[in-house]
Amino acid sequence: MDKDIIAWWSGGASSAVACKLAIDLFGANRVRVIFQDTRNEDDDTYRFLKDCEKWYGIKIEIISSKEFNSIEEVWYKYLSLSVAGGAICSTKLKREVREQWEKENTWAHQVFGYDMKEAIKRAVPMTLNNPKLNAIYPLLLYGYFKKDCIKILDNAGIKVPEPYIKGYENNNCDKTGCTRGGIGYWQKRKREEYNKFYKMAMREHELTNLKGEPVTICKDQSNEAKKKGGYVPVFLLPHPDYPEVKDISMFKGREPEPLVECNGFCGLDDMDVYLEKKKRLNNNNEFNF
Numbered sequence: 001m002d003k004d005i006i007a008w009w010s011g012g013a014s015s016a017v018a019c020k021l022a023i024d025l026f027g028a029n030r031v032r033v034i035f036q037d038t039r040n041e042d043d044d045t046y047r048f049l050k051d052c053e054k055w056y057g058i059k060i061e062i063i064s065s066k067e068f069n070s071i072e073e074v075w076y077k078y079l080s081l082s083v084a085g086g087a088i089c090s091t092k093l094k095r096e097v098r099e100q101w102e103k104e105n106t107w108a109h110q111v112f113g114y115d116m117k118e119a120i121k122r123a124v125p126m127t128l129n130n131p132k133l134n135a136i137y138p139l140l141l142y143g144y145f146k147k148d149c150i151k152i153l154d155n156a157g158i159k160v161p162e163p164y165i166k167g168y169e170n171n172n173c174d175k176t177g178c179t180r181g182g183i184g185y186w187q188k189r190k191r192e193e194y195n196k197f198y199k200m201a202m203r204e205h206e207l208t209n210l211k212g213e214p215v216t217i218c219k220d221q222s223n224e225a226k227k228k229g230g231y232v233p234v235f236l237l238p239h240p241d242y243p244e245v246k247d248i249s250m251f252k253g254r255e256p257e258p259l260v261e262c263n264g265f266c267g268l269d270d271m272d273v274y275l276e277k278k279k280r281l282n283n284n285n286e287f288n289f
């Protein structure tokens with residue numbers, strides 16, 4: 001029988017355990033573990049990948065964009081880092097790579113590493129928005145949270161990737177930092193990894209100069225900004241040509257918020273997207289499963 005179950009391995013602790021559970025549940029002869037490599041991952045991700053391969057007893061297949069060699073190529077082509085609906089890098093380096101792969105391969109089910117905390121917010125809308133995926137959520141079957149996954153890895157003798165050791169809750173594009181990170185995440189990077197932070201701050205300025213309007217990673221999510229409506233950009237470092245735009249030093253220190261694991265399903269595992277579609281179809285906003 002051809003392998004008919006695809007398990008997405010992202011380099012994070014949750015998806016790593018979800019892939020292992022899928023192999024244990026369905027058998028290594030049915031599961032293909034796939035990693036969408038942005039080529040912008042922390043180097044330790046590749047050590048973690050090798051450790052997981054030994055744990056699983058099967059190879060992890062790596063797929064990457066054929067169009068873009070680096071994440072910077074994407075940002076500069078589209079003059080964009082992060083917008084309200086997601087990030088262009090996730091679309092180009094993950095979503096489109098995944099969609100192409102799905103067309104070229106046969107499969108019946110896809111496995112995702114959403115944990116209990118993400119059950120309602122991510123797993124339910126993922127299934128409602130994408131019924132053809134026949135999604136399987138092994139962590140929900142066992143009632144696991146991310147902390148359980150970290151413990152399971154520890155018990156298996158597998159060290160979590162370096163970004164977790166540095167205090168982040170995800171392993172998302174740590175070479176540059178993730179453009180979906182919020183103000184707290186970037187404040188931490190500024191304090192602890194200034195060189196990398198500075199490079200991103202200068203990329204914001206360059207992209208802004210090329211586009212002729214602020215191109216930023218962070219946005220102001222204060223009540224005051226929400227009242228004004230729309231997208232209120234916030235720079236990593238002040239841009240001399242835009243003194244009216246705030247930078248992250250102007251916000252009280254915040255804890256870095258956990259990032260959504262970047263799996264190329266930006267917006268497709270979003271309850272708001274489902275509700276909006278349902279409202280359009282039914283012309284009412286009553287929510288029924």
Ligand code: SF4
Pocket residue numbers: 038040087089090093094172173177178179180262
């Ligand atoms: S992890 Fe972050 S920076 Fe990397 S592709 Fe996804 S959104 Fe972009």
